Amino acid sequence: MRHWLMKSEPEVFGIDDLERVGVEPWEGVRNYQARNLLRDEMQAGDLAFLYHSNCKVPGIAGIMRIARGGYPDDTAWTPGHRYHDPRSTPENPRWFRVDVAFERRLGRIIPLSELKQAPELSAMPLVRRGNRLSVLPVSPQEWDFILSLETPRD
DNA sequence: GCCAACGTTGGC
């Protein structure tokens, strides 16, 4: 089982929304690097952090389980859809998505500012400036370390 | 709201 981190703007779709709907197709990813991860790497049963981006306090808000591995994102060939891309067809899909399921909230949102301070996480692209990838692999060590931050130990 | 960083597009 692998671990991931997936970004979303909470104004658009955050942990509150995921908890409410339970399962959500993670559609609209239109970046090739992220597409490759969705299509080739992410498998049902994997776990992913839900990261809140582009908001007042960006940070990790909860845990999701991949409910379904990569499959074609049909919003790409839906005319008029905001994620429509005429280069993608059912016969030759260009974009992919996964389904994610609500697992649990973290006890607190772990802010990016705190993640940036941890030497243990310095290799994560997330804490590097200018990183824009919306789906990132997380190593088991990084995963465990981030979870250890959930409950401050003092 | 600003703007740096980045990915994509398209002219050549």
Add this chain to the structure above:
DNA sequence: GCCAACGTTGGC
């Protein structure tokens, strides 16, 4: 195949 222009991301 280069690279400037453009649009988007996302922290601050």
